[in-house]
Amino acid sequence: MGFLARRTPVAPLEYTRRWWMRSWVGLVLFFLYAPLITLVAFSFNDSRRNIVWRGFTLDYYDKAINNASLMEALLNSLTIAALATVVSVVLGALAALWLWRFRFPFKAAAEGVMALPIVVPEICMGVAMLVFFAQLGFPSDLVWPFNLGAITIAHITFCFPFVTMVVRSRLTSFNREEEEAAKDLGASEWQALRDVLIPHMMPGLVAGALLAFTLSLDDFVITFFTSGPNTITFPVKIYSMVRFSVTPEVNAASAMVIAITVILTTLALKLQSRMGSTPQGH
Amino acid sequence: MAEQQPIIEIRNVSKRFGAVTAVDNVSLNIMPGEFFVLLGPSGCGKTTLLRMIAGFELPTEGQVLIDGQDMAKVPPNKRPVNMVFQSYAVFPHMSVSDNVGYGLKIAGVSGSERESRVKEALELVKLDGFGARRPNQLSGGQRQRVALARSLVMRPKVLLLDEPLSALDAKLRAQMQFELADLQDEVGITFITVTHDQDEALSMAGRIAVMNKGDVAQLATPADLYEFPANRFVADFVGSVNLFEGKLTLDEPDRAAVECPGLGKVYLNHGVTGPHGADVWVAIRPEKILLHVPGDGKAIRGAAEDAPEGHNFARGQIKGMSYLGDITLFDIKLESGAVLRVSRPNMSRRDQEDFTWDDKVSMHWRADSPVVLLN
Numbered sequence: 001m002g003f004l005a006r007r008t009p010v011a012p013l014e015y016t017r018r019w020w021m022r023s024w025v026g027l028v029l030f031f032l033y034a035p036l037i038t039l040v041a042f043s044f045n046d047s048r049r050n051i052v053w054r055g056f057t058l059d060y061y062d063k064a065i066n067n068a069s070l071m072e073a074l075l076n077s078l079t080i081a082a083l084a085t086v087v088s089v090v091l092g093a094l095a096a097l098w099l100w101r102f103r104f105p106f107k108a109a110a111e112g113v114m115a116l117p118i119v120v121p122e123i124c125m126g127v128a129m130l131v132f133f134a135q136l137g138f139p140s141d142l143v144w145p146f147n148l149g150a151i152t153i154a155h156i157t158f159c160f161p162f163v164t165m166v167v168r169s170r171l172t173s174f175n176r177e178e179e180e181a182a183k184d185l186g187a188s189e190w191q192a193l194r195d196v197l198i199p200h201m202m203p204g205l206v207a208g209a210l211l212a213f214t215l216s217l218d219d220f221v222i223t224f225f226t227s228g229p230n231t232i233t234f235p236v237k238i239y240s241m242v243r244f245s246v247t248p249e250v251n252a253a254s255a256m257v258i259a260i261t262v263i264l265t266t267l268a269l270k271l272q273s274r275m276g277s278t279p280q281g282h
Numbered sequence: 283m284a285e286q287q288p289i290i291e292i293r294n295v296s297k298r299f300g301a302v303t304a305v306d307n308v309s310l311n312i313m314p315g316e317f318f319v320l321l322g323p324s325g326c327g328k329t330t331l332l333r334m335i336a337g338f339e340l341p342t343e344g345q346v347l348i349d350g351q352d353m354a355k356v357p358p359n360k361r362p363v364n365m366v367f368q369s370y371a372v373f374p375h376m377s378v379s380d381n382v383g384y385g386l387k388i389a390g391v392s393g394s395e396r397e398s399r400v401k402e403a404l405e406l407v408k409l410d411g412f413g414a415r416r417p418n419q420l421s422g423g424q425r426q427r428v429a430l431a432r433s434l435v436m437r438p439k440v441l442l443l444d445e446p447l448s449a450l451d452a453k454l455r456a457q458m459q460f461e462l463a464d465l466q467d468e469v470g471i472t473f474i475t476v477t478h479d480q481d482e483a484l485s486m487a488g489r490i491a492v493m494n495k496g497d498v499a500q501l502a503t504p505a506d507l508y509e510f511p512a513n514r515f516v517a518d519f520v521g522s523v524n525l526f527e528g529k530l531t532l533d534e535p536d537r538a539a540v541e542c543p544g545l546g547k548v549y550l551n552h553g554v555t556g557p558h559g560a561d562v563w564v565a566i567r568p569e570k571i572l573l574h575v576p577g578d579g580k581a582i583r584g585a586a587e588d589a590p591e592g593h594n595f596a597r598g599q600i601k602g603m604s605y606l607g608d609i610t611l612f613d614i615k616l617e618s619g620a621v622l623r624v625s626r627p628n629m630s631r632r633d634q635e636d637f638t639w640d641d642k643v644s645m646h647w648r649a650d651s652p653v654v655l656l657n
Contacts, residue, residue: 175371177368177369178371178373180358182384184358184364185432186385188359195384196373199375200375
């Protein structure tokens with residue numbers, strides 16, 4: 001079989017059988033995943049100084065889990081991400097609907113302003129947020145989880161435009177006649193939205209939620225400017241740990257976050273394919 | 283019929299989109315149980331008119347009455363009409379049963395009654411057993427049946443169909459034309475269909491309103507529309523036609539004549555009641571012109587050598603032919619340089635061999651075949 005396959009000449013469009021294409025793809029994959037694999041692999045390394053492989057251990061996972069301040073940071077991050085995701089999806093979806101459905105003066109300007117949080121450098125956003133919350137006199141001594149308010153608001157600000165973008169591009173493929181059909185069959189505006197429009201938007205909502213969640217979870221710059229001593233998030237905590245030394249504990253914590261994101265993404269995609277909202281032919 | 287109250291009354295309805303007038307002062311009465319077709323080229327306002335009946339557009343002027351009730355303040359979801367959309371607009375995320383049952387669910391019809399009515403509707407459109415399928419597992423024709431069932435299950439007073447067959451292939455379209463007409467017979471609901479396809483309109487309709495530029499050009503039965511077009515637009519749009527400009531030179535109760543520069547003198551065996559010397563148009567359908575070889579040419583089965591008594595007569599040369607199987611179309615250049623389109627049924631298997639390019643031919647047609655149009 002093998003040598004028969006080798007005999008067939010490489011067809012013009014069979015790029016996957018060209019050696020240079022294969023090596024290129026290999027290089028891309030290597031540079032994409034080698035750092036991640038190293039990170040995870042060295043989280044099992046039995047060495048204080050995380051440079052040479054000294055043998056397998058789960059000690060650092062144990063250490064990371066028992067590190068109260070690290071776990072607190074992780075919990076903060078997950079809480080912020082969850083809140084920011086929910087609010088961003090609602091806000092973003094509404095904004096997308098608004099931009100898709102209506103024509104109004106300065107619509108192009110409105111769209112531009114909406115995209116501003118995406119294009120403005122994060123450092124500027126961070127400083128702006130810092131100044132804004134200081135000017136506002138935003139209380140920083142509330143009990144958990146209300147003390148996360150400032151960070152959550154900041155995260156929503158840069159997360160929801162991404163949701164808007166994704167949902168809006170999904171909406172362009174919507175057949176307006178479906179909505180009219182629902183109304184024709186007796187549905188009110190709200191029922192048509194619930195039964196026809198939202199099911200169509202669902203893949204966009206799920207994708208937008210995933211984007212918002214991951215963006216919020218790993219944001220460092222803006223969070224750094226808006227967090228106080230009692231509201232350390234996971235990336236900020238990792239940063240402060242790395243400043244002392246890169247121990248396998250940092251690797252272990254990071255590996256856990258990677259695991260969380262991978263699991264959540266898989267779940268979301270599973271859920272989405274289960275709903276089976278395949279677009280219609282027209 | 284005359285005493286009946288119309289199910290739909292359109293009174294002096296106009297619809298303007300900015301500077302564009304889509305529908306211009308249209309009045310129509312549609313009777314209960316009718317199969318009514320709005321026919322016209324794209325942009326003639328037929329779809330806008332249909333959408334005003336459904337409630338998706340509001341008239342700029344005039345009134346739409348359904349069953350005697352003014353619909354001005356009634357939103358689409360409260361009107362006793364249902365629509366089959368051009369794209370079918372079947373909900374892709376619902377099963378066929380859920381699609382068909384959607385309107386009943388909104389209306390609060392209980393589970394068991396809903397189930398039996400959905401089943402009934404699916405049987406009506408010959409989709410029994412498809413209830414659990416998803417729309418993406420259906421063909422275009424089946425999806426259209428779902429859209430039909432979804433509307434019919436609501437038992438509307440009027441069913442509106444927007445270009446219902448345009449997305450189907452030719453064979454299926456022809457079959458669905460008959461099925462739709464049968465279905466309408468069976469359920470007895472008034473159907474109003476919008477189409478740009480004249481075959482579709484002629485085959486299904488009880489009455490047809492031909493629309494042009496927002497206006498009703500003619501309202502008639504299919505046969506009247508085809509045989510007695512009221513104006514040039516209708517003559518040209520419905521079927522194909524040879525149109526010649528001319529002057530009315532003779533107009534008596536039992537005969538008339540039109541002098542056409544392109545065609546010569548055309549005689550009719552009935553009056554026209556137009557002003558003498560008026561500029562008129564003569565319209566002759568291609569299938570009403572008979573073709574034969576002139577003078578001592580080969581004898582043609584079923585055609586006289588010369589024009590029979592009382593027939594109109596013309597000579598020309600075949601410049602174009604297109605064999606369509608059941609008929610052959612000829613483009614015949616007359617001595618005046620004008621071109622006459624003639625169609626000839628292929629009644630025997632070798633009929634298409636009778637004529638070929640550049641043959642000189644004679645044509646004749648009955649004196650009651652041409653239609654004289656004043657505008």
